[in-house]
Amino acid sequence: MLQRTVPMAILSLSGLILMLAYFSPMTTSWGETVLDWFNILAAVAFVLGAGNLLAVNLEKISSRRAGWAYAAITLIAFFLMLGFGLLKVGAVPNAEHPTVAFAGGYETAASPFGWTYEYIFSPLTATMFAMLAFYVASAAFRAFRAKNIESILLLGTAFIILLAQTAAGMFLTGWIPEESAFAFLRLDWMKVAITEHIQTAGMRAITIGIALGVVATSLRLILGIDKSYLSKS
Amino acid sequence: MLARLGGIDRRWIFLAMGLSIAVPILLKLRFPEVPGPMAKATFNAIESVPEGSRVLLSFDYDPGSAGELQPMANAIVHHCAARGHKIVFMALWPLGKQMAEGTIKDVLLEFHPTYTYGKDYVQLGYKAGNEAVVKLMATNVPQQYSTDAAGAALASLPIVADLAKLADFKLIASLSAGYPGAKEWVQYANSADPEAFKVISGSTGVQVSQLLPYYPAQMEGMLVAVKGAAEYEMLVTAKYPSSEKPALLAERLGQGRVRMGPQLVAHLLMIGLIILGNVAMVAGRARGGAR
Amino acid sequence: MNPHQKSHEQTSSLPPSATPSAPPSATPAATPSAPTPARPNHRFLWISLSVLGASLTVLGTAMAAQQQGTDVALATVALSKSIGTWCAALLTIGILTFLYRDNPFYKVCESILIGVSAAYWMVNGFWSTLVPNLFGKLMPGVVRDVAIPSLPVSATPGFDMALAFVPLLLGLMLLWRLSPKGGWISVWPLAFIIGTTAGIRLVASIEADLLAQASATIRPLVVFKETVLVGGIGAGSTTTSDPSVAMAASVQALDFWGTVGAVTGVVGVLSVLTYFFFSLEHKGAVGKSARLGVWFLMITFGSAFGLTVMGRITLLAQRLEFLFKDWMGIS
Known part of the structure; x- marks a missing residue:
């Protein structure tokens, strides 16, 4: 029970x-x-x-x-x-209520908590994420192989996006007039077409799929069909 | 030789990546940006809201994503203040409040010194609960936030004294690094009252895919990674320059463009690495076949 | 719980063999001489702790002087900032040293990060949520006297207090997870958390992700440009009642690429959904559609990869900017 x-x-x-x-x-x-x-x-x-x-x-x-x-x-x-x-050590006293013990601001760099955030926590967490730039480069070198049509599509798209997102896109194809019939050869044009039409379509289907999964799981839980969480006891 | 390339010590790749970013920073490489449709849509969304409207800026990120999102935050805050909007700051991430505090100090009070706390802007701070915070705010803000971050009752702050629910805002912007973030704002805020306010977002490159299906029907504007930030910076600084502190504005609202410099070299390196990896694979196969 | 926690775990859980210095594959013969798990270098540890202690002492002295409002206040602020910048730079470099190989300096930095972040979240959760939203209802008088003097007075304090006992009880039961016995006790709050999440996600998913996405997909496949110019492009905006001219005008205003984009969008969504549909065998037309769906997905992932790379590079650029500009002073 x-x-x-x-x-x-x-x-x-x-x-x-x-x-x-x-x-x-x-x-x-x-x-x-x-x-x-x-x-x-x-x-x-x-x-x-x-x-x-x-x-x-x-x-x-x-x-x-x-x-x-x-x-x-x-x-x-x-x-x-x-x-x-x-304990709000060294907190800046509250301007309106300076006598209230724990009403002060403890997150500014003038207090030890804020200082530790600013100069210890923040740089550590930011650098931890920055490390991913190195690993993504190493992974790209080792894992991205053009073995079949699917992987070629993936690589080709990645190249277009990587180029179009930087000034390389303009250097390489910026000379093609935007109003000409060949505008679709511009990298920036391709990037917009890929993200706003193809990627959006792909992600939309994934979103719909996830939504169906969430609805089914939620209903199973609420109706008492899925009881797997009880095993945690 | 090409076949042996596949077994290269990955520390050489790390070194190449480090240099490809460090050198352009030291050389101060900068390139012109042409604003794309999404950056323009974001700019127009803030422009289209009547001057002096109450807007909500949710800082849903932490220092781990500040490199991408802080330039957007700076530009959005400057843009909103230049339009005279009343800005309510909050955060769905524990460290988001600190990011908002930094933006208030570095941008809002620096370039808009007449902005007064409680009258023109307010800091609600962070609340635990992720999407449940948004869901509760959709119908009852005072139940979620009985006071601002400093402990002042909302009723004592003119800007939020009559704030009852999210529909009392004209625009909601989420600076989003993941969960919870812009997706939750669309799912729980926009769906609750789609006509009441506009939703825009600035998101990290990683999260963009997740948000694309919502643009433009459920999310009117979207800044895509640091390129989106750089494009938006251009639009904002072109229309709202600072006559008193132009150099400082160029620095604080130029971070996105500064960080676009290393992108060119690093992206070319990435393409080179992928090609090299494939060449090494082909060469390795040919060598294996020859044996 | 928090995206951060996940990523720290991922980073910190890198096995020693993932480091460049480790042998690619240890043969049985090599096993006895294989390096044992990294032993902490105690000398290094004590040096680190001494540096940390000294920094905190200097910081404390600086802050005490600052609060006294003496003439040296400005100087102490500058000193506190300088010490902070050096700390931040050393910790940044400490993390980056992992790229060369795993080492005690990195491990010290990682340990500090784990400790500091757990405390940060707890403190933040306590002051931002527990104090105003829980204790503010259970004992509003105390909270007003000690922490939030302006806490609004409720119209129904007794009712609020009674209701607040529920999360208090559930919270204590959740903390019971730390106890080795009575695991079932924490299942009650877990059930509440799961039920609440299911309740809000069910509605939100149907509304924002199912209906709205289906609605965004079902759009006209033939797209016309917004302005219909009579007499062809560039002929001005004169209107006419002649149906033949109007027909010619509408043909002129067809948005070719817009139409291609609309068709692509619909075909993309349907084909990817076909790929996800496993109740039918992927053969014949279904198989072809599913194959097309895979292509769409590959392009989607390729684009996502490109955008991810951009994000990662930006984060590293920001750290290098800090080292060059704030620490080394190269402007």
Whole structure:
């Protein structure tokens, strides 16, 4: 009962309320309440994520597993940032309410939390993503092979887009007059034709396919046909 | 020799990629941009909204995508302010609020010093919940945001005092790096009230494919990757230059065009690498066949 | 949960064999001498921690001086910025060193990133959502006194408080996942999260992705230019009642490429959908249509690849701009 029936009822009820809220204005406020709760749980999920991080890293340190020292660094960084933020260390006092302890702004670079964001978190996360430029180059060299008509189409399109997106497009074909009968040979023309007609059509079909999948899965869940989530217990 | 090329240490490829981007930056390579239809549509969407309208800018990205989206954010904020729009900032990503704060400081207050907090712009900040935030705002903004990011009640801020639902905006722009982002704004905001406001987006190159089906029926304008940013920058700075700080405006609203410089060399390198990889494959096969 | 988390995991989970320095394939004979998993270099670790500690001390001193409003305030702001720029540059380089090979410097940077980002999200979730939306309803007086003095006064505080107990309870049950026992307890909030997501996505998918996309596909296949010029292009906009002239004019205004684009769009959507349709065997006309669908998909992916490359390059350009301009001062 507690392990199966109640969660299934919770799932169906929350799903049905939101569907009902869409069709009946009288129940809109019910849907809003459910969404409000959902958003609070989304914030709790951040706490859960942090708790998981703690558990994993503490276990690593206590069992002296390989790389435990890095786990220690992770935890030091975590607790420092957490302390700066939760306690609003060095926060800029609220202009209207300077005496209220936790009303200040803690995210400006003048506070340790904001400083750590600006000069530690931000560059680290940005560089992590920037690394992908190197890997995409390496992958292009190793994986893109013109083996059949499908891969030739993929490569040909990639070449057109890569050229048309830069000044190379204008250098190579910019001399063809836009109003002439041969304008379709311009790379910028081809790029617009590919993205706005062919790529849009392909993505539209994928979107429709995904939507059908989402609808089917949602209905299976709300109607209690799909119970796979219960196995998480 | 060509056959052995396939086994090249990938660090040489990394070095080539690094140089292809670093050298054009150091040489300050810049090329003229011709605004494309999507950049023009985005520009026109903001132009077509009556002057002084209330607009919502959602910063749905973080420093990991700032290279692509910050130039768009800068240009959109300058454009909206030049049109006298009342700007409401918010974020669906935890770090989005910081990105919005940076844009307010570097662009809005720098080039539009008369903009007053609470009267001309407001920062609502971040809320957890992804698309549920949009869905709740569609019908009840005060339930989601009882105060602004600094803790002031919405009723005390003239720009949002009467804000009840998303339909009270004339335009919503999402600077989107993925989930949640522009797709969710179309799905949950635009669908709720398609006629009430226009939706536009600035998106990363990776996300463009996902958003294309929505353009132009559900999303009136769309800035596609850094090229879209560069084109839009040109349109905005041409119509709304700064008489007091032209050099600073050229810098802050020129980032997209600066980042288009390395694109040429790096894209040519990518094409070269793909061709080389294929040549190495063919040569390897020929060598194998000869044996 | 967050796109970031995913990408960090992807990056950090690169096996040692993925690094360039690792042998391409370890033979059984080579196994005993194969490098063991990277052991932390403790000397390096202590140096890193000392540098971090020293930086924070200097930063703290600088901020304390700044808050005292002394004459050195401006200088301390500049110092704080300089230290920050150096930190940011070293961390940027630290991450980039992974391109050469896995190393302790990179691992330290990665560890800091994981710790800082988890704390950042938690702090942000706490102050932006939990305090105003949950605690603001459970104990509005306390929240007003301590954190949000301007928190609006509810017309029905008792009702709000009663309702707020539901997410509080569900939240505590969700945190129960951290406990090794009673796993079923966290299934209740999970069921709520799944149910809510299903409820909103069901409607949104039908509306924005199914009906709207079908509507965008069903468009006239023959496209005419917006302005119909009577008497041919360039002849002006004079209207006429003569039907033969009007017919000639409309033929002149046919948008050839627009028509091709419209037909391509419809054919593309239908053929790709045929490819996704697995209830019918892909033979004959269905097979041909599915094949065409694959071609459309290949062009779609090729274009997406080109745009992705552009994005990646931009991100790297931004980091190099930072190193050259903000750190090295090359303007």
